[in-house]
Amino acid sequence: RSSWLLLAPLLTPPVPVITAPPCSLCPEGAHRFQWIRNLVPEFGISSSHVQVLSSPAEFYELLKVQIKAAKQRVVMASLYLGTGLLEQELVYCLEETLEKSLQAKGSPDLRVSILLDYTRGSRGRKNSRTMLIPLLQRFPEQVRVSLFHTPNLRGLLRLLIPERFNETIGLQHIKVYLFDDNVILSGANLSDLYFTNRQDRYVLLRDSPELADFFTELVDAIGDVSLQLQQDDTVQMMEGMVHPYQGDKVAYCEIANRRVMEVINSARTRQELLHAKTFHSSQPGSSLLSQQGSQASGSLKPEPDTWIYPLIQMKPFGIQIDEMVTETLLTEAERDARVFLTTGYFNLTQAYMDLILGTRAEYRILLASPEVNGFFGAKGVAGAIPAAYVYIEQQFYSEVCYLQQQERVQLQEYSRAGWTFHAKGLWLYLAGSDLPCLTLIGSPNFGYRSVHRDLEAQVAIVTENKALQQQLHQEQEQLYLCSGVVSTSTFEQPNRYVKLWVKLVTPLIKNFF
Numbered sequence: 001r002s003s004w005l006l007l008a009p010l011l012t013p014p015v016p017v018i019t020a021p022p023c024s025l026c027p028e029g030a031h032r033f034q035w036i037r038n039l040v041p042e043f044g045i046s047s048s049h050v051q052v053l054s055s056p057a058e059f060y061e062l063l064k065v066q067i068k069a070a071k072q073r074v075v076m077a078s079l080y081l082g083t084g085l086l087e088q089e090l091v092y093c094l095e096e097t098l099e100k101s102l103q104a105k106g107s108p109d110l111r112v113s114i115l116l117d118y119t120r121g122s123r124g125r126k127n128s129r130t131m132l133i134p135l136l137q138r139f140p141e142q143v144r145v146s147l148f149h150t151p152n153l154r155g156l157l158r159l160l161i162p163e164r165f166n167e168t169i170g171l172q173h174i175k176v177y178l179f180d181d182n183v184i185l186s187g188a189n190l191s192d193l194y195f196t197n198r199q200d201r202y203v204l205l206r207d208s209p210e211l212a213d214f215f216t217e218l219v220d221a222i223g224d225v226s227l228q229l230q231q232d233d234t235v236q237m238m239e240g241m242v243h244p245y246q247g248d249k250v251a252y253c254e255i256a257n258r259r260v261m262e263v264i265n266s267a268r269t270r271q272e273l274l275h276a277k278t279f280h281s282s283q284p285g286s287s288l289l290s291q292q293g294s295q296a297s298g299s300l301k302p303e304p305d306t307w308i309y310p311l312i313q314m315k316p317f318g319i320q321i322d323e324m325v326t327e328t329l330l331t332e333a334e335r336d337a338r339v340f341l342t343t344g345y346f347n348l349t350q351a352y353m354d355l356i357l358g359t360r361a362e363y364r365i366l367l368a369s370p371e372v373n374g375f376f377g378a379k380g381v382a383g384a385i386p387a388a389y390v391y392i393e394q395q396f397y398s399e400v401c402y403l404q405q406q407e408r409v410q411l412q413e414y415s416r417a418g419w420t421f422h423a424k425g426l427w428l429y430l431a432g433s434d435l436p437c438l439t440l441i442g443s444p445n446f447g448y449r450s451v452h453r454d455l456e457a458q459v460a461i462v463t464e465n466k467a468l469q470q471q472l473h474q475e476q477e478q479l480y481l482c483s484g485v486v487s488t489s490t491f492e493q494p495n496r497y498v499k500l501w502v503k504l505v506t507p508l509i510k511n512f513f
Helices: 003-010 034-038 056-069 085-103 128-138 155-160 192-196 209-224 249-281 288-297 321-332 350-358 380-402 448-453 466-481 488-492 500-512
Strands: 043-045 050-053 073-077 111-117 143-148 176-179 182-186 202-205 227-229 306-314 338-343 362-368 409-414 425-429 438-442 455-463 483-485
Touching: 034 306, 043 209, 050 056, 050 466, 056 085, 056 176, 056 182, 056 192, 056 202, 073 209, 085 128, 085 192, 111 128, 111 209, 128 143, 128 227, 143 209, 176 209, 182 209, 182 438, 209 249, 209 306, 249 306, 306 321, 321 350, 321 425, 321 438, 321 455, 338 466, 350 380, 362 380, 362 466, 380 409, 380 488, 380 500, 425 466, 448 500, 455 466, 466 483
Parallel strands: 073 111, 111 143, 338 362, 362 409
Antiparallel strands: 043 306, 050 202, 073 176, 143 227, 176 182, 182 202, 306 455, 338 425, 409 483, 425 438, 438 455
16 A cells, blocks of 8 residues: 555645735835835844854854853754754753753743654654653753644544654744844754754854744744643643644634734734834934933944844645745846755745746756755655656756746756755845845745645845855855756766656655655
């Protein structure tokens, strides 16, 4: 019996019609992407607070340093926590920091909140749950572990689909790691591969209390509608909360939508009030004395030259903000603008493909060669997934050639001996510019899963600062340096042979990986 056939009930979900927001490209005296704040909160920061990281080792060391330095909060959202020695060291760092907090005078201030996916975090006898239970037992008042379970995996489907395959239905895929007022956005999970030889993207946003508050509230909101891990390795919902797979699905999704949208809308309102206050205090005639007082106390923040927009996508809950913004950015990209788009799993939605093939900007799309695909060498059916990606890539390339768009739309394959590739995101270079002014970074892969099945979050970073633009440009160049341009001959190589059964099955299963 094929495991894939068990997924038949979900093969043809309805595709929504997206109405993109009006795009006011050049408002006077403001950057051209300010329309995004009609949908989400806008966080203005100084570019000096933004640091782009380049390697897994750098990411891992930063996580440990930030955990050890945390005083008020550690909030970590990931698909899962691995079970190796490097992951255990992270748990030890958390334990050490919590212990210090406990020994401090008065009541301990430090709170640790961890959000993972239920199915991925429960896989195997030794798993994310067993890694974290000692923390729950030792610090029950300070530690919360939430396990999100998709409402779409329920009933007979949940009983029939085996472990690993049940993850295809929907996941908690957000990756955000924050420590007091410092926020790391990435596509990397908390696993040894992501700390050693799986290439991803990572950005640190320092001293950003409003942004840290937003992501804390977002993780809390998802946590509230998730299963809570108990000290005895059981799970239970918060009192009065609808169960994700035993309760009414519509009621559960409505509650989840309400909780998440409350976070987004209240943050938007807060940021608009803050902008208005800042604007008025900077006007001629505002109190010079109060400004001098602020300078004397050292509380005056540098003028923002960089804007952060959190883009949330939770289609199971009817939230499609990331999809709307991404489609609008692709639609509005002008002639001679350049878009560098990367994904570890090249499986674009039809809407994104149509926009890339039908608009005027130049595209350089970076994707994984079969050897650096995360599923390369996997056992069983999963071992055929790299071949399915090759087939999807070949079909897209054939469409590019048919439309004679090879000059405008170029595919490039990442290849690096001993490494796998997991980077995702986008860099936008305006016409005539050698540096990007906008990047998208976070968890989405621009595929069907990201848009329709999983919980996703990324940020749009818009900057006027040349030094930060240079950092982003160097990040893009470093990734693309390890790639080769795809041509017709690419698919004639022996390692690109795709078996007939893979070609037949791929259209049926492509929405699940």
